[in-house]
Amino acid sequence: MYQRILVTTDGTKLSKKAVGHALELAKLCGCQLVALKVVPRYPQSYFEGGIALAAEDISRIEAHWAHEGQMVVDAIAKLGAKKGVQVKPLTVRGDVVSDAVLATVDKLGCDLVIMASHGRRGIKRLLLGSETQQVLTHSEVPVLVLK
Numbered sequence: 132m133y134q135r136i137l138v139t140t141d142g143t144k145l146s147k148k149a150v151g152h153a154l155e156l157a158k159l160c161g162c163q164l165v166a167l168k169v170v171p172r173y174p175q176s177y178f179e180g181g182i183a184l185a186a187e188d189i190s191r192i193e194a195h196w197a198h199e200g201q202m203v204v205d206a207i208a209k210l211g212a213k214k215g216v217q218v219k220p221l222t223v224r225g226d227v228v229s230d231a232v233l234a235t236v237d238k239l240g241c242d243l244v245i246m247a248s249h250g251r252r253g254i255k256r257l258l259l260g261s262e263t264q265q266v267l268t269h270s271e272v273p274v275l276v277l278k
Contacts, residue, residue: 133157137165137241139232142203149247149277150207156245156275157216165219165239166207168200169231172224197222229265236272244274 138153140146150166157164173189184192204220211218219239225231236244248263267274 133160135241136243138245145247153245166204169228170200228262
C-alpha cells in the first residue's frame with residue numbers, strides 16, 4: 132500500500148502518539164518510515180527590544196537545537212529497529228514547519244504523512260496557527276492526523 136511514510140515529531144507527548152501509530156502502520160505495510168523533526172532557525176528580529184546576539188552565539192544555539200532534534204529522531208529509529216521497521220531519522224532547518232514538511236515529502240517521495248494535532252479552536256488557533264492545517268491544505272499525498 133505505502134512505500135514511504137513520513138511522520139513529523141517535536142518530541143511532545145502528542146507527537147509521540149503519532150510516532151507510535153506511524154511505526155505500527157509502517158510495520159503492517161512493510162515500508163520505510165521517515166521520522167522528521169523540523170529545527171527552527173534562530174529569530175533575528177531587532178524590533179523586539181532585545182539585545183542582538185553575536186553570530187557565534189546564534190550558531191551555538193542553532194547547533195544545540197539541531198543536536199536535540201537529531202536525538203529525538205534517532206530515538207525513533209532505535210524504537211523502529213526493535214519493532215523491525217526501517218526508519219530514516221531526519222532533521223531539517225526551516226522557519227515554517229509546514230513548508231519544510233511538504234518539501235521533504237516531495238524530495239523523498241513519501242506517499243503518506245502522519246501528524247499530530249492539538250485541535251485548537253477559536254482565538255488559540257488564530258494566534259498559534261496550525262502547521263497541520265497547512266500540510267492538509269497543500270499536500271498532494273494523503274495526510275493522517277491524530278489527536
